[in-house]
Amino acid sequence: MSALLSVKNVRKTFGDEIVLADISFEVKDHSATVFIGASGSGKSTLLRCINLLEQIDDGVMSLDGQEITAVDVDPDQVRRRLGMVFQSFNLFPHMSVIKNITLAPIQVHGIPKEVAYEKALALLDRFGLREKADQYPDRLSGGQQQRVAIIRSLACGPRLLLLDEITSALDPVLVNEVLVTVRDLKNDGMTMVIATHEMGFAKQVADQLCYLHQGRILERGTAAEVIDDPKEPETKEFLARVHSAGRL
Amino acid sequence: MSAPDMADAWRPSEEELARRQQRRARNRKNAAIASISSILVLGTLIVILVTSPGWISLRDTFFKWAYGVEILPKVLLGFGTNVTLTLIAGTSVAILGLGLALIRTSRSPALTPFRFLATVYVDVFRGIPMLLVILLVGFGIPALQIPGVTNSVLILGTIAVIITYTAYVTEVIRSGILTVHPSQRAAARSLGLSHFQTLRHVVLPQALKRVTPPLLNDLVALIKDTGLISILGVTDAVRAAQIQTAKSFNYTPYVVAALIFLAVTIPLTRYTDRALRRSMEAQNAQGSA
Numbered sequence A: 001m002s003a004l005l006s007v008k009n010v011r012k013t014f015g016d017e018i019v020l021a022d023i024s025f026e027v028k029d030h031s032a033t034v035f036i037g038a039s040g041s042g043k044s045t046l047l048r049c050i051n052l053l054e055q056i057d058d059g060v061m062s063l064d065g066q067e068i069t070a071v072d073v074d075p076d077q078v079r080r081r082l083g084m085v086f087q088s089f090n091l092f093p094h095m096s097v098i099k100n101i102t103l104a105p106i107q108v109h110g111i112p113k114e115v116a117y118e119k120a121l122a123l124l125d126r127f128g129l130r131e132k133a134d135q136y137p138d139r140l141s142g143g144q145q146q147r148v149a150i151i152r153s154l155a156c157g158p159r160l161l162l163l164d165e166i167t168s169a170l171d172p173v174l175v176n177e178v179l180v181t182v183r184d185l186k187n188d189g190m191t192m193v194i195a196t197h198e199m200g201f202a203k204q205v206a207d208q209l210c211y212l213h214q215g216r217i218l219e220r221g222t223a224a225e226v227i228d229d230p231k232e233p234e235t236k237e238f239l240a241r242v243h244s245a246g247r248l
Numbered sequence B: 001m002s003a004p005d006m007a008d009a010w011r012p013s014e015e016e017l018a019r020r021q022q023r024r025a026r027n028r029k030n031a032a033i034a035s036i037s038s039i040l041v042l043g044t045l046i047v048i049l050v051t052s053p054g055w056i057s058l059r060d061t062f063f064k065w066a067y068g069v070e071i072l073p074k075v076l077l078g079f080g081t082n083v084t085l086t087l088i089a090g091t092s093v094a095i096l097g098l099g100l101a102l103i104r105t106s107r108s109p110a111l112t113p114f115r116f117l118a119t120v121y122v123d124v125f126r127g128i129p130m131l132l133v134i135l136l137v138g139f140g141i142p143a144l145q146i147p148g149v150t151n152s153v154l155i156l157g158t159i160a161v162i163i164t165y166t167a168y169v170t171e172v173i174r175s176g177i178l179t180v181h182p183s184q185r186a187a188a189r190s191l192g193l194s195h196f197q198t199l200r201h202v203v204l205p206q207a208l209k210r211v212t213p214p215l216l217n218d219l220v221a222l223i224k225d226t227g228l229i230s231i232l233g234v235t236d237a238v239r240a241a242q243i244q245t246a247k248s249f250n251y252t253p254y255v256v257a258a259l260i261f262l263a264v265t266i267p268l269t270r271y272t273d274r275a276l277r278r279s280m281e282a283q284n285a286q287g288s289a
């Protein structure tokens, strides 16, 4: 089976800072690829590059066999096939939950309003948020907001979901409800690329785990290989620090 | 959120009842203090004014009510011009200001010259007293004697007001657009919304909501400033009052005109205050969420 997403030799710099030096990996359909790494190691930047929110400085990326880094590719077309969830939720504060979810299906995909609403309500129902449909985001808990953001990114039926540290802004108690949601999606066969600091969660969902260090993938393998039996000294040191911070 | 099925037998405790009692008593006391102090202060001011030596002549020159009622229809008729002008200028300014703000905040390379021109325009007309713009446009343009161009001081005066206020309003709307956090754009774009859709559905609604109070402020200022075009000889409320005063050497018409302006601007100012408070509460709620 060929890869859904393929990233080859991607490089990204901000001024003099080389954030991504040479990144290559592939994501198979229905698999979850997890990135771990210190703060500032470039996890968010990588996801933003895949979503074409940042322009890369070198390398090639393809989605579903189509090269998305080609100059004549319309970024909007690519983004329609991707879903992205951010650390800070980024719900639209001036819209109710249901409007947040149906904005893109109606405006971008031209789905009739009733159909979009029905589908959104079904998704809300599934994740236990049906009664929040008409609330505004500022009336929801952080965990609820993040779950709405996940539903919003699902509403257009993306081929691939990009999750950027979606639990780092949450209380420990709320983290779990969001992680359960992601695990459900994984069981449904959703393809995902995830950046996270939650090692326990990484172990549960990752088919492929990559440790990002100074712009390179220093170590990769199954979650058990990388987390329980790291080979590189940098990986060991990072995991030791995570461990002492109580995240493992 | 009320829960109608909550049939538990909750009744306020003794402490709560006592607290409510105390709160009611305190509110009554505060209201009493506020009324007494207001009556005392205002009463004193009125007594000082009325007993002062110039009071009689002041009253006859500025507050001759019978005369005021007599000329009221004329001044009101003039005020109709101010209202019409405010409506026309207000609408034009809103549309032009929004357009210029969008140009100023766009990054499209095709718009570069327009962005530059918009910046120059805003800088220039925010820096000139509006009275000068009115004089330049109202008297200057007819002096050019260009065929086909209107000589109507009413139209030229309105254009001058629009030119000046568009410069202010552009900046207010632009600042509103800039305060919408970039992550909101990123979220919208990541959903596949185009640049224009992002602007229309995500950025502008939030920006305009935030700048509504300052824009209402500008509307109050606009109503007053329409009076400035009386300098061109347009018969608005100010000019109508001036004509009456010139006839009678009594200043009551000016006071009447002032009261008419106040009748419109005070409710609007109160409303603006309320809108501002609501918008600040909304933002605080967001910040704490």
Ligand SMILES: Nc1ncnc2c1ncn2[C@@H]1O[C@H](COP(=O)(O)OP(=O)(O)OP(=O)(O)O)[C@@H](O)[C@H]1O
Pocket: A014, A017, A019, A037, A038, A039, A040, A041, A042, A043, A044, A045, A046, A165
């Ligand atoms: N728009 C930008 N302009 C300049 N530098 C940037 C920009 N975005 C990110 N960077 C830099 O790129 C580096 C990587 O940032 P990134 O946000 O990708 O890290 P991260 O791995 O997601 O970190 P964290 O775990 O803290 O979220 C940082 O040093 C950051 O300062």
Ligand SMILES: [Mg+2]
Pocket: A043, A044, A045, A164, A165
């Ligand atoms: Mg990050």
